[in-house]
Amino acid sequence: MGGQTPMEMDMNRDLTEETKKTSRGGTYISCMQSGGGEDSYANISRPQNFIFRVYTRSHLSEALDYLCTSPHILKLFQRVDKEQDGEERPLVAALSPSDFRSKEPPSFPRLKVADLGCSHGRNTLDYAAYILLELQTRLLKGCSITASQTREDVTVSEIEYLFSDLPENDFNSLFRSLPSLLQGIADQAHHACKIFTGGVPGSFHGPLFPTSSLHFATSAYSLHWLSQVPPEVLDKNSPAWNGGSVWLHGERPKVMKAFASQYRKDMRCFFQQRARELVKGGVLFLLLPCRAELHPSGALYDPRLDLWSGFFESAWSDMVCQGIVSEEERDLFNIPFYMCHEEELLSLLEEFVDVFRVLKMETMKGCVGMPTDEEEKLLEDPPAFGRFWANFIASLVRPMVREHIGEERSVQFFARLESLITERANKCAIRRNTLLVTIIQRL
């Protein structure tokens, strides 16, 4: 780090760099497919949702425990109640209605929570509902509030829940779903904290929140997106040129190295900003697809259903063979994803030992994205199988493909992709994912 601390480097950095997503001289649109179509992220992200419910929730709960038991956070909620029983009671900030009539406006302890790379749709809302309900349960623990007290009587805390994503994200559909989310939470919570929501458009590689203002941040399935495709992999004259391919294959070490170094650069920016924004004791919860093996050639997915290096790559080759897309156009398209190995993240976090403590880092292997019987049923119906997985890919990258080759050819591209998957459905297997869970606390 050239003798500079991460925070110093942060101050020197050109912040506009993060928001530019240049690849072939154009702009990458790395947000998800919006709207209510079959391939919209909201409608097709069932595997991510299944993973949330089956694998992620318990880790998220652990992260919230760390937050709510951190002395710095507990202090926020401490009301000294010594006169009554000689003991300090944490987590109580109940005000009676008469407090509102006093001249001074009442103030409550406040928690700020953010979802980074929130997208829109069910996952986004499920994360928010889970975090908001679980936080309330934890904040109420230790409170001397009786069950008969109502929300009007008591406010334990105010929670600000912020949804953050790139400006191109479908914030409209997300915002439209917030009233029912909040109503659902109010219906379930015994004593609701007052909840406020908001949207923060911007890249998580850059600054998003004021300094020392954030208590908890979650980011799921988002941090494998790079801020850009490393320029050298698109440059014919570079030894790291990824000619003939749109995906990252482990057998091209120079390409892999270029992606790995872009990832490190991006993640360093991410951690620098979160180090600045999180309060002491604040917690970061990260879930991202990762590699199970340190060696870059280690397969990311079971080759029998590797959507990216298998079908997505083949669809591009077909488009080139049919003369619909030129070789050059294809070579100028690469997906800005990088799936790291946990060692890579750990080694980067060593640069931040003074500001972050890693509380958990766990690679979960073999995670399935659907109940097995549902996936088996899908496998037995090739057209449905092809449509589902083509839509799944489209939900993630259609805006990017459309940006690169235009609307008409992108429609042809995804139709080709669907028929490829349908044709080979009988050779496919249940898709398994490797995921990295990380919990980090701001020191």
Ligand SMILES: C[S@@+](CC[C@H](N)C(=O)[O-])C[C@H]1O[C@@H](n2cnc3c(N)ncnc32)[C@H](O)[C@@H]1O
């Ligand atoms: C696969 S979606 C994940 C959505 C959601 N968190 C979930 O678990 O379903 C990835 C999201 O990351 C967002 N994203 C990608 N790069 C980003 C960046 N640099 N800053 C903020 N969001 C980003 C995309 O726009 C997209 O909404």
